[in-house]
Amino acid sequence: MKATQAISGEIKLENLFSVLMRVTLENAGAQKSYLILLESGKWVIEAKAIRESNSSEEIQLKSKQSLPLDSTNELPTSIIYYVAHTQKTVVLDNATNETQFAADPYIQNYQPKSILCIPIINRGQFIGILYLENNLTVGTFTKYRHEVLKVLTTQAAFSLENAKLYENLSIAKNQLEEYSHTLENKVKERTEELNEKNLHLSETLKQLQHTQSQLIHTEKMSSLGQMVAGIAHEINNPITFISGNINHVAEYSQDLLDLINIYQQEYPNPTAKIKEIIEEIDLNFLTQDLDKLLNSMEIGVERISKIVLSLRNFSRLDESEMKPVDIHDGIDSTLLISQNRLNSQSNKSEIKIVKKYASLPVINCYPSQLNQVFMNIINNGIDALEKMRKKDSESSEKPTITISTKVTKDKRVQIKISNNGPSISPEIQQKIFDPFFTTKAVGTGTGLGLSISHSIIVEKHKGKLICNSVPGQGVEFVIEIPLSKDFLQKSGNRE
Ligand SMILES: Nc1ncnc2c1ncn2[C@@H]1O[C@H](COP(=O)(O)OP(=O)(O)OP(=O)(O)O)[C@@H](O)[C@H]1O
Numbered sequence: 001m002k003a004t005q006a007i008s009g010e011i012k013l014e015n016l017f018s019v020l021m022r023v024t025l026e027n028a029g030a031q032k033s034y035l036i037l038l039e040s041g042k043w044v045i046e047a048k049a050i051r052e053s054n055s056s057e058e059i060q061l062k063s064k065q066s067l068p069l070d071s072t073n074e075l076p077t078s079i080i081y082y083v084a085h086t087q088k089t090v091v092l093d094n095a096t097n098e099t100q101f102a103a104d105p106y107i108q109n110y111q112p113k114s115i116l117c118i119p120i121i122n123r124g125q126f127i128g129i130l131y132l133e134n135n136l137t138v139g140t141f142t143k144y145r146h147e148v149l150k151v152l153t154t155q156a157a158f159s160l161e162n163a164k165l166y167e168n169l170s171i172a173k174n175q176l177e178e179y180s181h182t183l184e185n186k187v188k189e190r191t192e193e194l195n196e197k198n199l200h201l202s203e204t205l206k207q208l209q210h211t212q213s214q215l216i217h218t219e220k221m222s223s224l225g226q227m228v229a230g231i232a233h234e235i236n237n238p239i240t241f242i243s244g245n246i247n248h249v250a251e252y253s254q255d256l257l258d259l260i261n262i263y264q265q266e267y268p269n270p271t272a273k274i275k276e277i278i279e280e281i282d283l284n285f286l287t288q289d290l291d292k293l294l295n296s297m298e299i300g301v302e303r304i305s306k307i308v309l310s311l312r313n314f315s316r317l318d319e320s321e322m323k324p325v326d327i328h329d330g331i332d333s334t335l336l337i338s339q340n341r342l343n344s345q346s347n348k349s350e351i352k353i354v355k356k357y358a359s360l361p362v363i364n365c366y367p368s369q370l371n372q373v374f375m376n377i378i379n380n381g382i383d384a385l386e387k388m389r390k391k392d393s394e395s396s397e398k399p400t401i402t403i404s405t406k407v408t409k410d411k412r413v414q415i416k417i418s419n420n421g422p423s424i425s426p427e428i429q430q431k432i433f434d435p436f437f438t439t440k441a442v443g444t445g446t447g448l449g450l451s452i453s454h455s456i457i458v459e460k461h462k463g464k465l466i467c468n469s470v471p472g473q474g475v476e477f478v479i480e481i482p483l484s485k486d487f488l489q490k491s492g493n494r495e
């Protein structure tokens with residue numbers, strides 16, 4: 001009873017083997033006890049217990065061996081295989097005398113006396129064999145012991161199945177844990193991937209929004225271009241009459257004044273009526289003012305013509321041909337034209353020009369249009385520096401415009417035009433490329449300079465025009481034009 005309890009109490013396979021071996025050895029009066037199980041169609045020794053011959057207490061236990069039966073000579077294999085085939089118990093009182101197994105090499109070598117070999121069957125399923133041996137005493141395995149062992153093996157078979165199930169369960173549990181761990185890692189990986197994709201998506205969205213605003217801008221510019229072209233044309237005609245006739249008006253009026261002068265000299269005593277009219281029209285004032293009036297009309301007409309020219313340039317960007325040119329020549333000629341504005345005027349200090357020219361290849365572009373861009377940006381720089389000078393004549397920094405050029409790593413010609421004047425606030429920066437946006441006094445700025453420049457660089461030259469302005473560090477305009485492969489001869493370094 002105690003023995004069966006001990007066996008049924010063990011759920012762990014390894015422990016069960018040990019208990020089973022010990023219990024069978026103790027209850028059967030055997031010296032050797034072997035548990036042989038059928039594993040994947042092969043007979044293997046899973047556990048064994050051997051009692052040292054002199055001592056009744058000392059037992060050598062080995063379990064979880066998984067030693068193939070065929071590879072060992074520590075058992076009479078003919079008896080084991082007999083039981084395996086017949087599923088019948090073999091009881092030998094004196095093995096050496098039994099003719100059926102006497103020829104077994106093990107029996108011949110070790111001359112064992114009593115042997116008991118019992119099949120272990122659980123609910124009709126043959127799962128193993130228990131082998132017991134006593135090589136000192138004949139007839140050890142009496143009927144009583146045989147019965148006891150039968151009970152024990154039945155219990156053992158049941159416990160073995162349970163232990164195996166338990167072992168499978170723990171293996172499955174481990175696998176499940178491992179799987180859940182892998183799953184966790186996979187989920188983590190996927191989350192990271194998703195986050196990355198999200199980031200990528202939001203970047204694409206940003207780019208899209210940027211492209212969209214550029215498209216809107218281009219669209220705006222093109223429809224504006226058409227409108228401006230119409231206006232320029234309409235204004236151009238009357239302006240031509242005025243500017244063409246204003247000289248005649250000046251000439252005629254001068255002739256008339258001269259005539260009056262001569263009349264006055266020839267007839268120094270005018271009639272009362274003439275005197276009255278001379279006073280009425282204030283002839284003296286009229287003579288002086290007529291000149292001034294005509295002058296200011298001329299200036300006005302000139303300004304309108306300039307505006308019309310700007311408008312035409314703005315709307316007719318596709319005029320003139322592409323030519324290979326040296327950018328530095330364009331910048332230098334623009335500076336020459338602006339010379340009068342750069343030189344010192346009376347008590348104001350002059351504007352310093354710093355050139356940092358790198359070696360540039362000749363580039364294919366619309367030269368007159370590029371010059372227009374340089375002119376617009378340089379003029380804006382001069383305006384800003386003059387404004388600053390007026391406000392802060394004590395400023396320690398010399399007003400400077402710096403122009404630097406280089407070829408970028410991605411094969412573009414870069415021209416930076418910067419000035420150390422006041423910076424542009426972010427709100428204004430957003431609008432400076434809009435047509436007609438100006439912060440200058442009425443009559444001074446049209447607000448077209450930068451929008452024209454933008455179209456010339458971006459649309460006509462497939463380049464970039466950006467404005468950088470950090471408080472306290474002035475303003476910088478960066479022009480970038482992609483190099484065309486056909487014009488890559490080098491031009492010299494100049495300062
Ligand atoms: N270097 C600069 N420093 C400070 N502000 C500038 C500079 N360049 C441009 N801006 C700002 O950008 C606005 C728009 O410039 P843009 O050249 O388009 O027009 P404008 O100079 O006002 O008129 P115009 O058509 O006569 O050139 C300017 O009014 C000014 O406020």
Ligand SMILES: [Mg+2]
Nearest residue numbers: 376380449450
């Ligand atoms: Mg301008």
